[in-house]
Amino acid sequence: MSESPLKNLTFLKSFQFERVLNEDPVTHSLTLLGKLPDSSNPEAFCNAILRIDKTALSSDSVESVWTALDTIKLIEHTDIYGWLFAWLKPSTERPDVKISVVHPATEIHIRKYSKQQILMVKETPQLYNTIVKPYIDAFPTSRLQWVYNILSGKSEAEKVLFRDDDPDYGFVILPDMKWDLTTTTSLYLVAIAISRDIHSVRDLTKGHVPMLRKIQQEAKKIVQERWKLDPGALRFYIHYQPSYCESLLRSAPTRLRTHPILHIIDHFHVHIVNANFIGTMGSTVGQALLFDNVISLLELDPDNTTEGIFQRVTLTYGLGDQHGLYEPMKVAQEGL
Template identity: 25%
Template sequence: MATVAAKREISSAENDELSREAKRAKADDKNGEEGGNESEWENVLSTFTASSVLSDSAREKIMFVHGKIADHDAVVVLEKTPIREDSLAELFRGSKLRLELRNDIYSSYRLQAPPHLNEIKTTVVCPATEKHVKKYKRQESFLVEETGEDYRSITLPYIQEQSLSLQASVLNLPSSLFRFTVGSKSNELISDLKQFSTKTLMVSLIQEAILQRYNLPASKLRVYLHYQPSYYHLHVHFTKLGYDAPGCGVERAHLLSDVIQNLQTDPQFYKSRTLHFPLRADDGLLRRFKEAGRL
């Protein structure tokens, strides 16, 4: 789960840095040839020296590699691109097959696809910090049981000590799972949870946009929140039902519809509710739970 979650939680800032790096590489390319994408990737990774594989997943066909680009630490994420339905005819027509095994009606081959149908999606995080390296490194996870008192005495103080933002639209969990802090300088909590609704989060508008863009009705969407979240800023996940999205397991994901119904039934529902969530071995919050004798 940690590997998959790492795969999907690369921040937009990191991707922006990748884009800027590629543009700089393109500007330095003096070949003057079209199809500069190959030159851009070559320039970005030509000096990359791998030092270790942080984690990999044969099922997800993804690998996280730690190393250096010049004198900077870097993490390179290599991910096999999925097979597209609209490329099947070209794939069958243009590929080479090498027989490995034949048993009655069953045959197993090694298929060499045309290069443009056999790409590897590559993400470069450079310069990478120690936090990035830990984020993508395979680690053991532990399931934490957090009571309302645990939140007040362990989780909340830890969040505050990390100087994590508790400004507008920030979630304090689970003392009241969806209590918001408001104002740029105020940490007072809203106790009237009637304001929390699908309209507030514009869920219906997002579902309509997804329908128009991807032709996926609301009945085929999984809409949920994470606890613990990766970032303490209120955000909702929309994924296609049937897709094994990272972090969609019962130990971390909470269906938005269930949360809203719980709060409508009892505005204080999450104030005393015991919640469970996974933490990685190097997570500082996990250490606090151990120090408190809660794990």
């Protein structure tokens, strides 16, 4: 694997800004569209997306942050209350921002990262079979080869925190890209199923309950041993629709330079975050299904059923207007 040009500050500073795709004051993030040199032809430039996030502050770093204060500016003071701006001295141990890069970025990437208007849709089993499933099936499996390399241990093996290689019910657990690997208040892990037959919650049956419970059990054990968090300090959830999986980007073979698929990751995965972390993207109602609730619903099915509850139920969720399913699902709502 060739060395990433992102290790070179000069390369990143060559970014040619074009426009702001999105800004989020809640997550303190800014997403920019521009151009970076083409890796195959340094004289040419191609589209690139930079997402800049302010890193989280941790109670463990209070002293170092306080002693690093360099400059302050009083905003306002009244009675016992005061507000100030402050600037910190540069530090190699305390980064100010985290930058995620998609390069080269396609038009689909640009649409994904642009600010979107959300439409709440109802997906009946019929709409899943006639609209959603064909959309998912249209993605070539080659685009997920980098995921399969992680699952097989061919790449990024050192980042995996737990591995169960059972071909039907195994999984791996690894850190999410959005986590800085130190701030426990923003802890974020992801569990990825080994089986290629589980694409989303729609494919889960009662037979998968032991696998789901083991994911929960092993994740809690890892977090308690490594980061001293109690089991109740974690929130487990599943996306539906399973959105473009930024969480897996950390372990992509080309690191943060490129990503092979957008909008749908056709492979089942579970998000595991600190329950107190309120800034988690994608953890809102209309996209996230609480893991324990999914397990409880699956357990309601009789043992001999051939069609699980998630093949029979209508699911309601939010779709952004840049999503490939937006238009057909919007039209389909008129007939419900």
